[in-house]
Amino acid sequence: MFFNRSRYFVRNTPNESFKIVVKNTNNKAELGRRGERLAAHYLEEQGFRILDRNWYFRKKEIDILAEEGRFLVVVEVKTRVGAYRIAPGGMISRRKQKFLTEAADAYLRKYGLDRDVRFDVVVIHFFDNQYQLEHIPDAFLPGE
Secondary structure, three states: OOOOOOEEEEEEOOOHHHHHHHHOOOOHHHHHHHHHHHHHHHHHHOOOEEEEEEEEEOOEEEEEEEEEOOEEEEEEEEEEEOOOOOOHHHOOOHHHHHHHHHHHHHHHHHHOOOOEEEEEEEEEEEEOOEEEEEEEOOOOOOOO
């Protein structure tokens, strides 16, 4: 279940290197890393404290783990080129949701944290030397 509490903004790309990455869509890994950096920067601007980036659990990764108030926030970042939109329900498969839930539990146990967990999605669309960032808090609830 997705909630309609998204936050959007559009900005010019911060430097020339973003323009190069956007034009070279063959380099998907670099595009993803750029998107994750923008997402982390955005979250910090919003008052989140970044705890970890690219944290691995069972050979898969969580893009960003952050803290906001009493919450451990697990953030999945989706980076796309072009001004098209993806329906929120199609962004994270049930399998990925299950993995993120298990990984969040493992993170809490590993670091001895007692926090509520929230799952957010940040979608970044690069287009025309700009990017649009959409933040979807509570993008899914575990076990839905």
